[in-house]
Amino acid sequence: MPPLSQTLAPPRPVDGLELDELCTFIGRKQRKVWLWLALCRRTRQVVAYALGCRGRRTARKLWRRLPS
Structure with a gap:
């Protein structure tokens, strides 16, 4: 399976991101475990995700995974 960054639609200057989090149990x-998502508002594609606690470390992990 190709990396997530290779499957994204080309970005436009007006694209915005929506961030959301979900809690689940393993x-x-x-x-x-918390699932943090970053979605493109225009295409509704998941552009980045991170799994972890609901703290700063997981938020930073999501931030680092966002495409430029």
């Missing part, structure tokens, strides 16, 4: 309720 195996049992004590193992909570």
